[in-house]
Amino acid sequence: EKQPCMPTHLQKPLIIKTQVQFTTKVRLLVKLPEVDYQLKVKTTFDKDLPPGKVNRQFFILTNNTKVMDVEESTGCLSVEFRHLQLKERKCPTGGKGNEGPLSVTEELHSLNFEAMLMLQGLDIDLETCSLPLVVISNVSQLPGGWASVMWYNLLTDDPKNLAFFSNPLRASWSQLSEVLSWQFSSFAGRGLNKEQLNMLGDKLLGQHGSYNDCQVSWSKFCKEVIPGKSFSFWMWLDSILDLIKKHLLPVWIDGCIMGFVSKEMERALLKEKEPGTFLLRFSESHLGGITFTWVEQDENGDPKFISVEPYTKNRLNALPIADIIRDYKVIADGVVPENPLNFLYPDIPKDEAFGKHYNSQQNKVCPYIPTHLVPISHRVPAQHSCSSPEPPMSPGMYEIITQHLSPFEFESAMSSP
Amino acid sequence: EKQPCMPTHLQKPLIIKTQVQFTTKVRLLVKLPEVDYQLKVKTTFDKDLPPGKVNRQFFILTNNTKVMDVEESTGCLSVEFRHLQLKERKCPTGGKGNEGPLSVTEELHSLNFEAMLMLQGLDIDLETCSLPLVVISNVSQLPGGWASVMWYNLLTDDPKNLAFFSNPLRASWSQLSEVLSWQFSSFAGRGLNKEQLNMLGDKLLGQHGSYNDCQVSWSKFCKEVIPGKSFSFWMWLDSILDLIKKHLLPVWIDGCIMGFVSKEMERALLKEKEPGTFLLRFSESHLGGITFTWVEQDENGDPKFISVEPYTKNRLNALPIADIIRDYKVIADGVVPENPLNFLYPDIPKDEAFGKHYNSQQNKVCPYIPTHLVPISHRVPAQHSCSSPEPPMSPGMYEIITQHLSPFEFESAMSSP
DNA sequence: ACAGTTTCCCGTAAATGC
DNA sequence: TGCATTTACGGGAAACTG
Secondary structure (H helix, E strand, O other): OEOOOOOEEEOOOOEEEOOOOEEEEEEEOOOOOOOOOOOEEEEEEOOOOOHHHOOOEEEEOOOOEEEOEEOOOOOOEEEEEEEEOEEEEOOOOOOOOOOOOOOHHHOEEOEEEEEEEEEOOEEEEEEEEOOOEEEEOOHHHHHHHHHHHHHHHHHOOOOOOOOHHHOOOOEEHHHHHHHHHHHHHHHHOOOOOHHHHHHHHHHHHOOOOOOOOOEEOHHHHHHOEOOOOOOEHHHHHHHHHHHHHHHHHHHHHOOOOOEOOOHHHHHHHHHOOOOOEEEEEEOOOOOOOEEEEEEEEOOOOOEEEEEEOOEOHHHHHHOOHHHHHHHOEEEOOOOOOEOOOOEEOOOEEHHHHHHHHOOOOOOOOOOEEOEEEEEEEEOOHHHHHOOOOOOOOOHHHHHHHHHHOOHHHHHHHOOOO | OEOOOOOEEEOOOOEEEOOOOEEEEEEEOOOOOOOOOOOEEEEEEOOOOOHHHOOOEEEEOOOOEEEOEEOOOOOOEEEEEEEEOEEEEOOOOOOOOOOOOOOHHHOEEOEEEEEEEEEOOEEEEEEEEOOOEEEEOOHHHHHHHHHHHHHHHHHOOOOOOOOHHHOOOOEEHHHHHHHHHHHHHHHHOOOOOHHHHHHHHHHHHOOOOOOOOOEEOHHHHHHOEOOOOOOEHHHHHHHHHHHHHHHHHHHHHOOOOOEOOOHHHHHHHHHOOOOOEEEEEEOOOOOOOEEEEEEEEOOOOOEEEEEEOOEOHHHHHHOOHHHHHHHOEEEOOOOOOEOOOOEEOOOEEHHHHHHHHOOOOOOOOOOEEOEEEEEEEEOOHHHHHOOOOOOOOOHHHHHHHHHHOOHHHHHHHOOOO
């Protein structure tokens, strides 16, 4: 007789890269009366999938059977498989079931565990399987894999609906925005506030009064490119998550990066502020970029906004963001260079906001004179006459923005969630 | 009967990395009368080595037999093995013949090729093998591997003296310096001139009048660390070769980098030159670094030499050397920054020497103001009082240097070999 | 031709062995 | 414990493949 599901708990890997080791663990949740033989567990990949149903087939390269052992802490029987590795089984054109245009990161798989238990003269087959898994072959596919895992977890409780992406459900913006914020809080130490989420909602759904009842399709979230861009919403957002993790973490956690704010909003916020007030914003035109914009007064006393070319991971590798802000200079033809950045929006002195993240000027030993890199922009006269690609903001829009978001509220919202 | 050596030609791989594909080719140099069967060649690794004789054992992972084919161009029979891969055979403590303290890159191996030819009723075993090979497991071992290959080729004509490094011969400096220069000309497009080689000779052998009759031991070349440093002569030299290949190539080929020049010589050369004259020199204290030194006049009108902290590959990744030289600035407390670099030694205007290598200031599209990184040093008063770690040069030494090397001769020697 | 996907392999970091 | 060597795998780029 076959038990449909052996009561176990599986620790994730949710995304597995071929040829890279992973670990998984099975635990028998019921306590058995003492058995006097070893309970051997066998792990297999995609055991139940009919070969025609799945596009790619994989198998476990390494040893896949192991004996269960009593766990110290719980007294349960459990077994941990380490150093497992997946490899694709090349079935030349044969096995490919042309099941619609699913991409590799939409293709769900599972790990299966089997054991045979002899109890009171009966042979009992125990069996369980993992939550759905995404198999990738290169880390470049990780963002797509994460999107699938997120969407699946968000929209179904079914532990093994491997066909989920052949007809993926839509998510409401209220569900989705919560998950997005959670991504940032769990991977970057600080979630997204209401204003930041509103900007994302605008980007994904267009500007509405309220998004919470809007539905977002999987395709719109992850597959379709953003109009005018060459990447999808999630690819863009994940590139920023990655940038934060690798280059902006402490500054992000401190809340010094507003980040998700439209250019229109940015101008509305900076307009009324002291010249030299600036804020940090993620690039919407390029993947994984961050820029800052400061406000000045032009000849007529009107506010003028200047944004620096976005910094990407390569540039931040050469110079961390806090040092960029500390040392940034603008040269207007031969004049002594000047740092135009004075106050982090709304009015925090730059050194107060970023001082703790500055790299201490390392005092090197002697024979050499130390150098550091200073990011400098040249203000050429031609630059001024250059027309902005932003659509000019309508007066009505400006009203809405400024009323909707008083600086005080925004600032308080920026504190840690 | 067994032919000791089948007349063939083998194309190198001289260094093989485990688990990485390589290609090799065997050609039968004698033309056989038409044979009506296929001549099958089998490749094996370290076939003749008694297991006790070698520290590590490897085997060919992939298919190792292939049929010879007539080569279009020559009409010879030949076969090319592609996608061969080596893997270590783990012989648990057993096979390790403890044959002295040879490092992995001193351990020589060989590829063997066998074929059986039936001719006029006789079975003839044909056999040949490759030149000695070094097997490495990580690219970090490549410099050591190259050193072995160089030393072997320099000092023996024996095609299969696999025990060479159990008692390696010494090289004369005249032999060695030629090989070193050849390394630079073949891998970096420009060899080393007499002055550069003299500096290397000094470094390796101490300061003599003439080095050509000096002998250099393998150990001194590659195994012993340079006194006071943590790396050997070759590791240092190879780190520079690598830096040139990856970050300095066009500037090196142009002869803008004197590079191998002692600090003493550098000062002697710059001493008499215009303030603002500079030269580029490879760091002797750190692997893969390049610095520049310029001459100024101090308060008393005496020459003063200032060297910048060496640039390594990470820094050159952020900013190419030519741009560094173009944009380099020194700030002395609040004064307008100034580029102290004016003439490449002996008297070439900076822009004339480096202009063609400058990155054209990319005119980016509008919404952003472009930034570039400017390497800036701060001249702090404390810096001046700091005692130099160089031993002060004796007057006699200075005479020798200046007489030995008139600026004119040196410059002419800098032109392409 | 091309986009999606996989393979290749350097280079850094961590693990392993001696 | 320290050093020598190997393993692991992210990441960029090339190769593959329908």
